[in-house]
Amino acid sequence: MENTGDGPEKGPKMEASGQLYLDLLEKVVTNMIYGDAPTPNAWVPETSFTREHRENGLDWPSTAHTMVGLKRIRNVRHCLEQALADGVAGDFIETGVWRGGVCIFARGILKAHGVSDRRVWLADSFEGIPDTGPDGHPMDQEMALHQSNEVLGVSMETVRDNFARYDLLDDQVQFLPGWFEDTLPTAPVEKLAVMRLDGDLYSSTMDALVNLYPKLSPGGFVIIDDYVIPACRKAVEEFRETEGIEDPLEAIDDYSVFWRRGA
Numbered sequence: 001m002e003n004t005g006d007g008p009e010k011g012p013k014m015e016a017s018g019q020l021y022l023d024l025l026e027k028v029v030t031n032m033i034y035g036d037a038p039t040p041n042a043w044v045p046e047t048s049f050t051r052e053h054r055e056n057g058l059d060w061p062s063t064a065h066t067m068v069g070l071k072r073i074r075n076v077r078h079c080l081e082q083a084l085a086d087g088v089a090g091d092f093i094e095t096g097v098w099r100g101g102v103c104i105f106a107r108g109i110l111k112a113h114g115v116s117d118r119r120v121w122l123a124d125s126f127e128g129i130p131d132t133g134p135d136g137h138p139m140d141q142e143m144a145l146h147q148s149n150e151v152l153g154v155s156m157e158t159v160r161d162n163f164a165r166y167d168l169l170d171d172q173v174q175f176l177p178g179w180f181e182d183t184l185p186t187a188p189v190e191k192l193a194v195m196r197l198d199g200d201l202y203s204s205t206m207d208a209l210v211n212l213y214p215k216l217s218p219g220g221f222v223i224i225d226d227y228v229i230p231a232c233r234k235a236v237e238e239f240r241e242t243e244g245i246e247d248p249l250e251a252i253d254d255y256s257v258f259w260r261r262g263a
Contacts, residue, residue, distance in 0.1 A: 018112035025108045025166075026073045029101035030054060031064035038062060039151055056253050060151060065162050066101025068198070068225060068256075073105055075252045076196065079221035080109050083193040088219040090191035093121035095180060095208040096198035096225075098152065100159035106194075107168045116172070121189055123176040123208075128153030129200060130179055137202040139231035180204050184211035192216045197232075198225035205235035213243070218263045228255040 027033050035049040038059035046059045053059045057069025066073065080092060092106045100122065107120045129152055132140040156177050163169035176183045180199065184207055192215045197208045205226070216222065226232040227249075239245075247259045 014113055021112050022077060022105075022109060025105055026070065026077065029065045029105050030068075030070050030073055031061060032070060034063075036061050036063035041151060057255065064101065065099040065104060067098060068102060069253070071253045072223075072225065072256055073102065075223065075256070075258060076102055076105060076194075077109060079194050079223060079258065080106060081113070083220060084109075084113055084115065086219055088193045089217045090193035090215070090220060091119040091121055091189060092194045092196070093123060093189060093192055093212065094196040094198060095123040095184070095212070096200065096204065097122045097124045097154075097159060098198075099154050100162045102196065102198075103173070104163055104166055104168055107163070107173055108166065110172065111168065118193070119172050119174050121174050121176060121187070122159065123180060123183060123187070124154075124156075124159075125179050126154065126156040126159070126177050130204070132201065132203065137231065139234065140201045140203055180207035180211075184208060187211070189215055192220055194221045194223065196223040196225065200226045200229055200232060202231040202235045205232045206239060209235065209239045213239070216261050218261055220261050221258055222261065223252075223256070223258040225256050227257045 032051070032054055035054070037049050038044065038046045039062045040047045041060055044058065044060050046053055055070040057067060057072055060067050094103050097103055103120050103122050110118055110120065129146045131146040156175055160169060163173060176187055189212070192212060195208070195212050195216055197205055199205055199208060213222070224232065224236055227236060247262050249257045249259050251257055
């Protein structure tokens with residue numbers, strides 16, 4: 001059942017201006033307002049903007065700061081605002097940030113709620129998808145997503161500049177540059193309230209789950225952007241089985257899922 005969420009069920013009310021700010025921000029980071037043409041590629045061949053594709057994250061935008069689409073952006077808002085309302089301890093992290101739009105939105109949520117004691121972490125190679133090579137997982141090798149790194153590889157300087165365009169680049173925004181297998185085991189992240197995984201590959205997904213899930217507070221959220229990809233789904237299923245996780249998966253759209261960690 002699709003469940004993007006409409007915001008927290010309880011907790012302090014935010015000013016109407018803050019709600020309007022976030023309503024606008026979610027449309028800006030996805031560029032639903034001007035509707036930039038997508039960049040065609042081997043996986044997503046669309047060349048013309050349609051609201052349906054952008055709402056569902058079915059294109060690779062040429063200008064927008066995220067490709068996740070409006071439904072998944074609203075899910076981020078639902079999860080983070082619910083965590084704030086319920087007092088779930090910890091920060092927000094995204095593993096695989098592209099142009100930074102999701103994390104820009106997450107920082108905007110914290111700002112709109114007047115939250116100054118939580119951070120937004122961006123973990124990314126800032127070079128694109130790794131070339132798994134002959135020693136990589138077979139399912140990762142089949143996809144060869146690194147062949148699209150001309151589009152998928154976005155420098156950290158560009159992402160920082162994107163944050164600055166929204167006046168959201170400050171000390172609450174922290175970068176973890178490098179391959180997940182190198183950075184996540186020693187990442188200086190203490191607690192997480194929301195972790196959003198967008199690394200596509202089996203290896204990237206497993207690296208994030210193994211190293212970050214132990215830091216997720218009870219009541220925190222795990223968002224899996226690429227669950228539709230067999231390699232990613234396999235990593236999630238194996239991890240949940242190994243860890244005995246029975247918290248139900250909920251669909252965001254036809255491509256992504258999330259679950260809330262039980263007590």
